[in-house]
Amino acid sequence: MFSSLSRRRVILLVVLTCVLLITLDKRGNPVIDRTRGVFARIIQPFDTATRAISLPIERAWNGVTNYDDVERENEALRDQIEHMKGNDVEARSAVLEYRELLKLNQLTSKFQFDTVAAQVVGESPSNFQNTVEINVGSRQGVAVGMPVTDGAGLIGRITKVFPTRSIVLLLTDPEFSIQAQVLTADDAPTGTSSPTESTTLSGIPISDLTSSTTSTSTTTTTRPLPEGLEPLPTTTVAGQPGATTPAQSTTTSTTTPEVVRETGLLEGQGADKPMLLRFVDTNSSNSNVKVGAIVDTAGGNSGLAPQGIPIGIITKVERQTGSSASRVEVTPNASLKRLNFVAVVLYVPNQDAVGK
Amino acid sequence: MRSIVLGPLLRLVPVGLVALSIQRVVFAAHPVFHDVKLQFVLALVVAAGAGGGADRGAVAGFVLGLMYDISGNTPLGLMALAYGLGGMTAGYVHSFTPDPQWWLASIFAFFGAAVGEAAIPVAEVITGENGWLTSEVKWTIPIVAGFAALMCPLLMPVGRWMMGVKRKKWKAMLE
Numbered sequence: 001m002f003s004s005l006s007r008r009r010v011i012l013l014v015v016l017t018c019v020l021l022i023t024l025d026k027r028g029n030p031v032i033d034r035t036r037g038v039f040a041r042i043i044q045p046f047d048t049a050t051r052a053i054s055l056p057i058e059r060a061w062n063g064v065t066n067y068d069d070v071e072r073e074n075e076a077l078r079d080q081i082e083h084m085k086g087n088d089v090e091a092r093s094a095v096l097e098y099r100e101l102l103k104l105n106q107l108t109s110k111f112q113f114d115t116v117a118a119q120v121v122g123e124s125p126s127n128f129q130n131t132v133e134i135n136v137g138s139r140q141g142v143a144v145g146m147p148v149t150d151g152a153g154l155i156g157r158i159t160k161v162f163p164t165r166s167i168v169l170l171l172t173d174p175e176f177s178i179q180a181q182v183l184t185a186d187d188a189p190t191g192t193s194s195p196t197e198s199t200t201l202s203g204i205p206i207s208d209l210t211s212s213t214t215s216t217s218t219t220t221t222t223r224p225l226p227e228g229l230e231p232l233p234t235t236t237v238a239g240q241p242g243a244t245t246p247a248q249s250t251t252t253s254t255t256t257p258e259v260v261r262e263t264g265l266l267e268g269q270g271a272d273k274p275m276l277l278r279f280v281d282t283n284s285s286n287s288n289v290k291v292g293a294i295v296d297t298a299g300g301n302s303g304l305a306p307q308g309i310p311i312g313i314i315t316k317v318e319r320q321t322g323s324s325a326s327r328v329e330v331t332p333n334a335s336l337k338r339l340n341f342v343a344v345v346l347y348v349p350n351q352d353a354v355g356k
Numbered sequence: 357m358r359s360i361v362l363g364p365l366l367r368l369v370p371v372g373l374v375a376l377s378i379q380r381v382v383f384a385a386h387p388v389f390h391d392v393k394l395q396f397v398l399a400l401v402v403a404a405g406a407g408g409g410a411d412r413g414a415v416a417g418f419v420l421g422l423m424y425d426i427s428g429n430t431p432l433g434l435m436a437l438a439y440g441l442g443g444m445t446a447g448y449v450h451s452f453t454p455d456p457q458w459w460l461a462s463i464f465a466f467f468g469a470a471v472g473e474a475a476i477p478v479a480e481v482i483t484g485e486n487g488w489l490t491s492e493v494k495w496t497i498p499i500v501a502g503f504a505a506l507m508c509p510l511l512m513p514v515g516r517w518m519m520g521v522k523r524k525k526w527k528a529m530l531e
């Protein structure tokens with residue numbers, strides 16, 4: 001084979017063939033897609049055999065080296081579960097209310113779509129791809145472009161589908177982008193916020209007052225005494241002899257925060273890096289968006305996922321010199337390094353959006 | 357034609373399948389320092405190149421790279437191109453000596469693997485997949501190349517057998 005061809009010819013042939021194949025695959029070729037499907041079946045027994053050999057060795061090694069860490073992590077997770085039980089009840093009732101409202105307003109949401117449970121069976125072997133392989137495919141109704149979630153939120157979308165497995169492009173991959181929305185509670189004291197409750201109290205220690213009310217803002221006013229009047233009786237704070245507080249007039253007002261919705265394009269920047277959010281309105285990031293705000297899918301006709309799937313939390317808003325837009329970084333909710341069970345949302349997005 | 361089918365390709369494909377499975381199951385799941393995934397298939401390619409020469413290295417890289425592309429999400433031909441370049445670079449050790457010592461082969465395997473790994477983000481940028489040519493490459497390339505250099509003495513006999521190369525036997529010149 002090699003003796004008949006000179007070195008330069010072999011190398012030239014290899015390079016030209018590669019360029020031709022890349023061009024064909026980039027344009028979409030059914031023959032190549034079918035070949036991938038066949039190869040997936042061929043390599044499956046090899047993967048199974050390698051896993052059968054490597055898994056016991058890996059488990060034994062982990063048992064020896066990581067036992068203490070796992071035990072500590074287990075205890076921490078148990079504590080975390082106890083804390084989260086309370087939040088769970090609250091969240092469930094909120095979801096039920098949300099569904100009722102959606103039904104009333106005839107709006108679509110993620111709850112209208114069925115999901116297919118799947119397990120992650122492999123990761124990308126390359127350092128330059130952020131993908132995982134899951135054990136469901138076209139036989140289970142999975143199609144290219146469908147969003148994939150885990151318990152914490154969106155993890156990516158399907159990019160390749162075979163009969164019994166699929167490839168998921170993770171949301172941190174630079175190729176990944178999705179329409180997202182940021183919901184922030186605009187609780188700043190502005191003219192639009194209306195006081196809904198106003199009470200005047202007197203003769204109550206300030207410390208008691210602030211701890212017993214649940215208002216969002218508290219105003220304390222001390223009136224000057226008119227001439228000729230005796231000072232008002234004072235109260236003593238329990239446990240603090242000598243510490244006295246004059247009787248006061250206190251006004252408490254509660255404001256209802258206004259929820260502001262901003263939309264933009266969320267893009268991956270590579271593994272271990274936060275995602276980057278670019279707003280449609282570049283001034284949004286300067287005014288309303290704050291660290292800690294929740295980011296979820298925006299939905300819509302051109303969206304790759306239905307509205308309301310949580311994606312992450314804004315962790316950094318950095319003002320850039322010479323630009324009206326800020327750099328907004330979003331950290332995904334899902335732990336992409338520890339994926340195991342996931343769910344494919346059977347939502348077929350607009351094919352033009354998938355192409356983008 | 358018969359020599360092609362019965363020659364290197366007949367060995368390349370099954371060896372490639374085993375190497376690819378090891379890469380997908382073992383090395384992909386256990387990233388090392390800076391979350392870099394060691395590249396077993398690339399190590400095999402550069403070992404084949406160091407053992408058989410630049411043209412054989414290019415062919416081994418092309419075939420194993422194609423298998424890598426078909427099994428994953430990369431455009432078909434991208435890894436084949438990168439690995440082909442890596443195998444070819446490692447094979448240039450034969451320009452210096454026809455039967456390189458293990459340490460010399462390891463040095464060329466290091467450079468071959470570095471070229472192969474660096475070619476991936478470059479090829480991705482050329483094909484329109486931006487975002488991977490970042491500062492993280494400064495960790496990825498030396499770690500992957502170092503692993504290939506360490507594995508080279510072990511994988512070179514496999515690479516030679518895979519490419520149908522027989523070790524040269526030196527004979528004293530007859531007077």
